[in-house]
Amino acid sequence: MEYSLVCHSLHAFWSSPVKKKLLLLSIMLLVWVYMLYSCVGYCSTMPSLVVDSYRGKETGSALAKRTDSGRMDLVSRLLVQPQPWEDIESDYEDPSIRTAASRDLLNDEPETDRADEWDEMRGEQHRAPEPSAMSSFSNGSGSKKLPQAIIIGVKKGGTRALLEFLRVHPDIRAVGAEPHFFDRNYENGLEWYRDLMPKTLEGQITMEKTPSYFVTREAPARISAMSRDTKLIVVVRDPVTRAISDYTQTLSKKPDIPSFESLTFKNRTTGLIDTSWSAIQIGIYAKHLDNWLQYFPNGPDPVCERRRLISDPAGELGRAGLLRTKGFPCLKKAEGSSKPHCLGKTKGRTHPNIDPEVVQRLRDFYRPFNMKFYQMTGHNFGWD
Numbered sequence: 225m226e227y228s229l230v231c232h233s234l235h236a237f238w239s240s241p242v243k244k245k246l247l248l249l250s251i252m253l254l255v256w257v258y259m260l261y262s263c264v265g266y267c268s269t270m271p272s273l274v275v276d277s278y279r280g281k282e283t284g285s286a287l288a289k290r291t292d293s294g295r296m297d298l299v300s301r302l303l304v305q306p307q308p309w310e311d312i313e314s315d316y317e318d319p320s321i322r323t324a325a326s327r328d329l330l331n332d333e334p335e336t337d338r339a340d341e342w343d344e345m346r347g348e349q350h351r352a353p354e355p356s357a358m359s360s361f362s363n364g365s366g367s368k369k370l371p372q373a374i375i376i377g378v379k380k381g382g383t384r385a386l387l388e389f390l391r392v393h394p395d396i397r398a399v400g401a402e403p404h405f406f407d408r409n410y411e412n413g414l415e416w417y418r419d420l421m422p423k424t425l426e427g428q429i430t431m432e433k434t435p436s437y438f439v440t441r442e443a444p445a446r447i448s449a450m451s452r453d454t455k456l457i458v459v460v461r462d463p464v465t466r467a468i469s470d471y472t473q474t475l476s477k478k479p480d481i482p483s484f485e486s487l488t489f490k491n492r493t494t495g496l497i498d499t500s501w502s503a504i505q506i507g508i509y510a511k512h513l514d515n516w517l518q519y520f521p522n523g524p525d526p527v528c529e530r531r532r533l534i535s536d537p538a539g540e541l542g543r544a545g546l547l548r549t550k551g552f553p554c555l556k557k558a559e560g561s562s563k564p565h566c567l568g569k570t571k572g573r574t575h576p577n578i579d580p581e582v583v584q585r586l587r588d589f590y591r592p593f594n595m596k597f598y599q600m601t602g603h604n605f606g607w608d
C-alpha cells in the first residue's frame with residue numbers, strides 16, 4: 225500500500241510538465257559541469273608546445289616556482305592568443321657574451337657585426353622554443369654540454385644564416401652570440417665555455433659559431449684538445465666578394481677608411497697585393513685549411529657554399545650531410561608571423577662599386593689558392 229502511494233506521488237510529480245523541464249535542465253547542468261571539469265584537468269596536463277605571453281616572460285626558476293591552477297592554464301590558452309615568438313633564450317642574456325670584445329684579426333675592427341648580434345638577439349627573443357628544449361627548460365632537466373659541432377668560419381661567409389637554419393631543428397641548440405672561446409677567451413677555461421651553452425637533453429646537439437676560428441692558428445689544436453670528434457662546419461664564399469663584404473662592414477662603421485682599392489695593394493703600380501690586410505688574408509682558404517688538417521685530418525666537414533645556401537638552403541644542407549635524414553624544414557616561418565626569422569638589418573648591405581681592374585687582379589691572385597682549396601676539399605666551388 226505504502227509502496228503504491230509513493231509510486232503514485234512520484235508518478236504525479238513526473239507527469240507535471242514544469243517539473244519535467246526543471247529536471248531536464250538540472251541534468252543538462254550537471255553534464256555540462258562534469259564536461260568542463262574533465263576538460264580543465266586534461267588540458268592542464270597536456271605538453272605545452274607554445275608559450276603564452278605570460279610564461280614567455282618568465283625565467284626558468286620563476287617557471288619552476290609557479291603554481292598556477294590548471295584552470296588558469298586553460299583560460300589563458302583559450303583567451304590569450306598563443307604567442308610563440310615571445311620566449312627568451314637565456315643564452316642571449318648572458319652578459320659575458322655580450323661584452324666579449326669582437327675585433328678583427330688584423331685590423332683592430334669589430335670582426336662581426338655587433339649590431340647584427342643585437343638584431344639577431346632581438347629576433348631570437350621572438351623565436352618559438354623547440355618543444356624538447358621547452359620541456360627541459362620548464363622541468364629544469366637537461367644539462368649544459370660542450371659543443372659537439374662548431375661553425376668555424378668564414379667571416380662574411382653566411383655563418384649567421386647557416387646557424388639560424390640549423391637551429392630551427394628541435395635537436396639543435398645553439399648559443400646565439402659568438403663566444404670567441406678558442407681565439408680570445410681561451411684562458412677562461414672550458415667550464416666558462418660550457419657555461420655559455422644552452423641546456424640540452426640526451427640526443428640534442430650543442431652548437432656555436434665563431435667565424436674567426438677558421439683563421440686562428442691555435443684554434444685547431446685547442447678544439448682538438450677539447451674533443452677530436454668535434455664536428456667542424458665551414459661556409460665559404462668567393463674570396464673576392466667575401467673581401468668586399470668584409471670591407472663594406474668596416475666602412476659602415478668607419479666611413480673614413482681608405483678605399484678598397486688602395487687597401488688591396490701594397491703597391492698599386494706593381495700590382496702587389498697586401499696579404500697582411502685581413503680582408504684579403506681570410507680568403508686564402510687553402511692556407512688556413514692546411515692548419516686544420518694537421519689536427520683534423522678529414523678537415524672541416526661539411527664545407528658549405530654561401531651561394532647555394534641562398535638559392536637552395538635545404539639542398540645545400542642536405543648535400544653537406546647536415547640533418548639529411550631529419551626532414552629539415554629550412555626557412556620555417558613562425559606561427560602568426562609573415563617573416564622567417566633569419567638575419568639582422570646589417571646583413572645584405574649594398575657593396576660599394578670596386579674598380580673592375582682591381583677585382584680582376586684579385587681574381588688572378590686568388591686563383592691558385594682556390595684551385596688548391598678545390599683539390600683539398602674535393603669540391604669545385606666555381607669561383608674562377
Ligand SMILES: Nc1ncnc2c1ncn2[C@@H]1O[C@H](COP(=O)(O)OS(=O)(=O)O)[C@@H](OP(=O)(O)O)[C@H]1O
Nearest residue numbers: 336337379380381382383384385469533571572573
Ligand atoms: N640565407 C643566406 N645564405 C647565405 N648568406 C647570407 C644569407 N643571408 C644573408 N647572407 C649574407 O651573409 C653575409 C654575412 O655573413 P656572416 O653571417 O658569416 O657574417 S659575420 O661574419 O657573422 O659578420 C652577408 O653578406 P653581405 O650582404 O655581402 O655583407 C649576408 O648578406
